[in-house]
Each structure stands twice: as structure tokens, then as C-alpha cells.
Amino acid sequence: MRAVPERRYHHLHSFNLRMHAGELSKDELRGWILNRFHYQRHIPIKDALTLAKLETPELRRSWIRRIHDHDGTRPGEGGIERWLRLGEAAGLPREQLLSGQDVLPAVRLAVEGYVNLCRLGTPLEAVAASLTELFAPDLMRRRIDAFERHYPWIDQDGLTYFRMRVPQGARDGEEALELVLSWATGRADQERAVAALAYKCDVLWSLLDAVERAYR
Numbered sequence: 001m002r003a004v005p006e007r008r009y010h011h012l013h014s015f016n017l018r019m020h021a022g023e024l025s026k027d028e029l030r031g032w033i034l035n036r037f038h039y040q041r042h043i044p045i046k047d048a049l050t051l052a053k054l055e056t057p058e059l060r061r062s063w064i065r066r067i068h069d070h071d072g073t074r075p076g077e078g079g080i081e082r083w084l085r086l087g088e089a090a091g092l093p094r095e096q097l098l099s100g101q102d103v104l105p106a107v108r109l110a111v112e113g114y115v116n117l118c119r120l121g122t123p124l125e126a127v128a129a130s131l132t133e134l135f136a137p138d139l140m141r142r143r144i145d146a147f148e149r150h151y152p153w154i155d156q157d158g159l160t161y162f163r164m165r166v167p168q169g170a171r172d173g174e175e176a177l178e179l180v181l182s183w184a185t186g187r188a189d190q191e192r193a194v195a196a197l198a199y200k201c202d203v204l205w206s207l208l209d210a211v212e213r214a215y216r
């Protein structure tokens with residue numbers, strides 16, 4: 001499960017490498033924030049679809065936390081709100097992000113692919129697909145560092161999304177890994193879990209392909 005993202009996770013994508021090296025223009029960074037918002041706002045939707053497949057109170061109690069992390073428990077809180085503030089810190093009005101009108105076609109399809117995997121797949125596949133999160137915290141730390149160093153025009157407060165996500169992602173990744181290891185005891189299930197994770201890596205990769213092509 002770790003070998004797949006080691007080779008295919010978007011930390012290797014040229015757009016992320018250029019982001020870390022400080023080579024992105026303002027338009028490229030804004031284009032990324034705007035299109036990634038489309039991904040962010042669908043995370044609680046795919047988590048609700050996943051939640052509906054979990055059969056015990058213990059599992060649902062644990063998974064529902066992910067929805068709260070993104071939606072908050074009252075207006076003005078949660079990851080989606082924090083991403084809107086990241087957009088504002090980069091000069092993107094929240095109305096523009098919320099309207100969704102500038103989202104690239106390939107980004108819509110990539111995100112729909114992930115949502116549909118969770119809608120139509122087994123619980124094992126939905127949970128396994130989230131395991132890119134094992135790799136996300138390191139990437140977030142790298143990104144915070146790059147933003148502070150290379151993109152000082154983005155207000156520091158805008159980075160709160162990433163700072164909060166480091167511990168959340170680490171906890172979510174470990175929790176999902178435990179589930180996958182306990183469920184996928186046979187070869188066929190193990191292969192399905194690996195395939196779901198590879199698919200998810202492709203979703204994130206396609207998103208960056210589209211953004212890089214459109215804004216460079």
C-alpha cells in the first residue's frame with residue numbers, strides 16, 4: 001500500500017515540484033487553489049457515501065469525524081471554510097470559488113471519478129482510496145515551507161488549512177490503514193485495495209495535469 005503512492009502520488013508531479021521550487025506564477029497558484037477547491041468541497045460528499053457503507057456504530061462514529069473536519073459543526077468553521085480563506089489570501093473572492101464556474105473540465109471528471117469510486121465501490125475500496133493521506137502530511141509540510149519562502153504575497157493566515165491538515169491527515173491515514181489491513185486478508189481483496197489506491201493517485205495526478213496545462 002505504501003509502494004503505490006511512492007511511485008504515483010502527486011508529490012512527484014511537475015506542478016508540485018515547481019510549486020516547491022518557487023517557480024509558479026500568481027495565475028498558476030490561483031488556478032490551483034480554485035480547482036483544488038472543487039476537490040475539497042467533494043471530500044465530505046465522498047465521505048458521506050463511504051459512511052453509508054459502514055455497518056457498525058463504531059466505524060460510523062469514527063468516519064463521521066472526517067465530515068465534521070471539512071464542514072465544521074457550525075457556520076464559519078471547518079476545512080472548506082479554511083480553503084475559502086486560503087483563496088481570499090491569494091486574491092480570489094470566495095464567490096468565485098463557490099460559483100464553481102471556472103473549474104476545468106478535466107478536474108470535474110477527476111473529482112467525479114473519486115466520488116463515484118466511493119459511491120459504487122466496496123467499503124474496502126472507498127477506504128483504501130483515502131490512503132494517499134499517508135503521504136499527504138509530508139507534502140503539506142513541504143508546501144507550508146514553500147509558501148512561506150517563495151510566495152509571501154499570500155497572507156500567512158491563509159495557510160491555516162494546511163497546518164490543520166497535517167495532524168488530521170496523519171490520523172486519518174493511520175485509521176484507514178488499520179481498517180484496510182484488517183479487512184483485506186485475501187489476495188483478491190488486497191489487489192482491489194491496491195487498485196483503488198492507484199486509481200486515487202491517478203485522480204490527483206490528472207487534476208494537476210489539467211491545472212498545469214491550463215495556466216502555464
Ligand SMILES: O=C(O)c1cc(C(=O)O)c2c(n1)C(=O)C(=O)c1cc(C(=O)O)[nH]c1-2
Nearest residue numbers: 043079129130131132133136139140165204
Ligand atoms: O493537498 C494535498 O496534497 C492533499 C492530498 C489529499 C490526498 O492525498 O488525497 C487530501 C488533501 N490534500 C486534503 O486536504 C484532504 O482533506 C483530503 C481528504 C482525502 C481523502 O481521500 O479522504 N484526501 C485528502
